[in-house]
Amino acid sequence: MANVTLKDVYKSFGKNEVIHGINCEIKAGEFVAILGPSGCGKSTALRMIAGLEVITKGEISIDGKIVNELEPADRDIAMVFQNYALYPHMTVFKNMAYGLKIRKMPKDEIKKRVHNAAEILELTEFLDRKPRQLSGGQRQRVAMGRCIVREPKVFLFDEPLSNLDAKLRVQMRLELRNLHENLGITSVYVTHDQVEAMTLGDRLIILEDGHVQQIGSPLEVYERPATQFVAGFIGSPAMNFFDAQLSNNGLAVELPGSDTLPLSNSGLPDFGGQKVNLGIRPEHFKLTDEGAGTMRIKVDHVETLGADTLVHGHVGENGTFLTIRLPDIHHITKGTILPLAVPSEKLHLFDKESENRIGD
Ligand SMILES: Nc1ncnc2c1ncn2[C@@H]1O[C@H](COP(=O)(O)OP(=O)(O)OP(=O)(O)O)[C@@H](O)[C@H]1O
Numbered sequence: 001m002a003n004v005t006l007k008d009v010y011k012s013f014g015k016n017e018v019i020h021g022i023n024c025e026i027k028a029g030e031f032v033a034i035l036g037p038s039g040c041g042k043s044t045a046l047r048m049i050a051g052l053e054v055i056t057k058g059e060i061s062i063d064g065k066i067v068n069e070l071e072p073a074d075r076d077i078a079m080v081f082q083n084y085a086l087y088p089h090m091t092v093f094k095n096m097a098y099g100l101k102i103r104k105m106p107k108d109e110i111k112k113r114v115h116n117a118a119e120i121l122e123l124t125e126f127l128d129r130k131p132r133q134l135s136g137g138q139r140q141r142v143a144m145g146r147c148i149v150r151e152p153k154v155f156l157f158d159e160p161l162s163n164l165d166a167k168l169r170v171q172m173r174l175e176l177r178n179l180h181e182n183l184g185i186t187s188v189y190v191t192h193d194q195v196e197a198m199t200l201g202d203r204l205i206i207l208e209d210g211h212v213q214q215i216g217s218p219l220e221v222y223e224r225p226a227t228q229f230v231a232g233f234i235g236s237p238a239m240n241f242f243d244a245q246l247s248n249n250g251l252a253v254e255l256p257g258s259d260t261l262p263l264s265n266s267g268l269p270d271f272g273g274q275k276v277n278l279g280i281r282p283e284h285f286k287l288t289d290e291g292a293g294t295m296r297i298k299v300d301h302v303e304t305l306g307a308d309t310l311v312h313g314h315v316g317e318n319g320t321f322l323t324i325r326l327p328d329i330h331h332i333t334k335g336t337i338l339p340l341a342v343p344s345e346k347l348h349l350f351d352k353e354s355e356n357r358i359g360d
């Protein structure tokens with residue numbers, strides 16, 4: 001178990017800078033997920049920790065020791081990839097033992113470690129099988145086993161579940177979290193799947209285009225997204241955004257078409273008149289009676305999903321489109337005008353220029 005620290009880490013490929021200064025401290029035993037859209041630099045960040053990419057600038061330390069110059073093999077890390085490439089001609093046992101054998105570990109110790117890992121991963125009965133005689137999930141577990149037997153200080157995962165079908169992914173996600181709770185090995189997990197990141201990670205590092213947008217626990221990034229990018233990226237269906245204007249010295253926010261929503265004003269400076277972007281999550285609208293502080297949406301389309309109902313509509317004549325999510329089943333017809341309330345603490349405000357969060 002070791003901590004991993006990245007200090008002002010930059011990476012360029014030729015003239016093209018793709019990581020623009022990452023700073024983060026991953027605590028010993030922590031499970032951190034790096035989350036972001038395709039091409040934002042997740043794999044590059046992970047490969048720099050692994051030593052598979054040379055960093056252009058900055059410092060990476062593992063267990064308090066700067067590893068910039070260390071070869072991957074000397075960093076005491078183990079990495080699981082999306083394509084886990086087991087040796088097809090070797091049994092599960094041999095696949096798991098291979099890395100230790102080339103390190104010339106004594107046979108007894110190899111046997112002990114493989115059996116131990118197989119037990120943890122419930123692979124004991126498959127040790128004599130070849131990979132082609134296993135299911136996708138079992139193969140992925142063998143790949144995990146190969147890493148566990150090394151007893152590394154740090155686990156690095158690059159989208160290890162993305163080749164599995166949806167159901168197996170959910171199952172493996174739970175297994176991974178259990179495994180982490182049992183072994184307690186510091187883990188860095190790269191994914192573009194927000195549910196995977198939110199359920200696995202103690203903390204998330206959210207990357208956009210090589211910039212860190214926010215580092216925080218799953219609830220922190222959901223409840224207090226630091227930027228409009230994070231707000232729109234975390235949560236499904238995605239947060240709705242509106243052009244709005246602060247009024248009453250920051251005590252209310254006005255939507256075009258004259259709906260006015262009261263604000264709790266916590267942490268808001270005197271912002272009277274400022275134009276802002278207002279964000280509201282689909283699940284934070286409540287059906288209400290006509291009255292003060294409500295929004296009215298005109299319904300365009302309804303999706304009844306059983307557990308909840310998604311209502312797509314717009315505010316004002318030809319106004320902003322939005323999606324709301326109501327628990328349970330609702331029969332709502334197209335064209336209905338729905339009065340809605342949103343608790344003031346569920347309103348998110350973002351600066352129009354910087355797109356940074358305004359207020360608490
Ligand atoms: N070896 C390389 N040479 C040049 N450019 C590279 C190289 N590897 C990655 N890049 C570029 O760096 C950027 C980040 O790539 P990276 O693979 O880290 O993204 P990612 O977040 O892992 O994406 P994905 O979710 O699609 O795997 C991309 O623009 C990519 O084209």
Ligand SMILES: [Mg+2]
Binds near residue numbers: 042043044
């Ligand atoms: Mg990648």
